[in-house]
Amino acid sequence: MAERTNLKILEIDDNLDTMQAVKVLLARKLPGVSVFAADSGAKGLDLAAAENPDVILLDIIMPGMDGFEVCRRLKADDRLRAIPVVFVTADKIDKESRIKAIEVGADGFLRKPFEVEELVASIRTMVKIKADAAAQGEEAERLRDLGKAFPQSRSLSRLLPICVSCKKIYSEKGSWEEVDQYFKEHMNIHFTHGCCPDCAQKLYPEYMD
Numbered sequence: 001m002a003e004r005t006n007l008k009i010l011e012i013d014d015n016l017d018t019m020q021a022v023k024v025l026l027a028r029k030l031p032g033v034s035v036f037a038a039d040s041g042a043k044g045l046d047l048a049a050a051e052n053p054d055v056i057l058l059d060i061i062m063p064g065m066d067g068f069e070v071c072r073r074l075k076a077d078d079r080l081r082a083i084p085v086v087f088v089t090a091d092k093i094d095k096e097s098r099i100k101a102i103e104v105g106a107d108g109f110l111r112k113p114f115e116v117e118e119l120v121a122s123i124r125t126m127v128k129i130k131a132d133a134a135a136q137g138e139e140a141e142r143l144r145d146l147g148k149a150f151p152q153s154r155s156l157s158r159l160l161p162i163c164v165s166c167k168k169i170y171s172e173k174g175s176w177e178e179v180d181q182y183f184k185e186h187m188n189i190h191f192t193h194g195c196c197p198d199c200a201q202k203l204y205p206e207y208m209d
Contacts, residue, residue, distance in 0.1 A: 007127065008034045010053035012044030012070060013088070014062045018112060022057065025116045030123075041065030045073055048080050055126040056085045057110070060097065068104050075105035082133045084126035086110055 009026060011019045016039065023035045036051055038044035041062055048056060056074070060067035067087055074080045084107040087093070093101070093109060101109070107129060108122055161170035168176040177185075 006032055006034075007055070007123070008036065008051055008053040009123065010044065010047055010051065010056045011035065011037045012041065012047075012056065012062075012067070013037075013059035014039050015059065018059075018088075022114065022119070025114065025119060026123075029116055029120050041067070041070040044070055048074060048083065049077075052080075053083060054130055055123050056083055057088055058085050060087055060089045060093070060101070068100055071101070071106055072104040081105070082130055084108065084129050086122055086126060088112060088114075 007030060011022055013019050019037045019039070023037070026033050026035055036047050036053065038047050042065060044056070044058070047053075058067045058070055062070075071085050071087070074083065074085060085105060086108040087101050087106050088110045089097075090112045092111065098109070107126060110119065110122055162168070162179075163170075163176065167179055169179055169182045171177045171182055
């Protein structure tokens with residue numbers, strides 16, 4: 001039974017027969033898939049920006065802008081670089097071309113004519129790659145936001161004299177300050193108060209048994 005999907009696939013290929021064949025194969029195996037086609041590198045770049053596809057199937061040999069240059073431009077664009085690019089070719093790709101493809105950012109390779117199972121398996125793999133990249137991007141963004149929340153934290157990457165008894169901090173002002181006051185002034189952090197389990201056991205043993 002074919003799986004349902006809402007994937008978006010972009011084909012960039014100057015061979016109309018190949019593009020139609022791929023569209024038919026994907027429609028049969030992945031009902032609901034949206035397939036966009038561009039017969040030149042320039043049109044492909046425009047469609048990639050407009051549709052943000054899940055996977056791009058990119059022919060290597062095309063008139064004008066070849067697949068290598070298209071891939072290089074895709075990976076140089078912050079909006080598009082996370083889209084996996086699978087190079088397709090009618091001939092067995094030689095070592096030099098494979099190295100060049102990797103250097104410009106290729107994520108996979110397929111040879112024409114396609115085996116439908118191979119095509120679908122490659123697309124599934126690429127979709128997972130994009131999902132993993134998106135998750136990593138979200139985590140990086142979360143960490144950046146956290147860094148913005150503490151803009152002065154870098155100024156604290158040094159030794160701070162702290163009293164071993166009362167825990168006051170010796171500040172740049174040349175005076176001893178309470179910890180909460182120091183962090184409030186230097187990092188805009190306001191403390192709320194609670195009691196950890198160890199201290200609660202010492203202070204209120206009758207309530208902790």
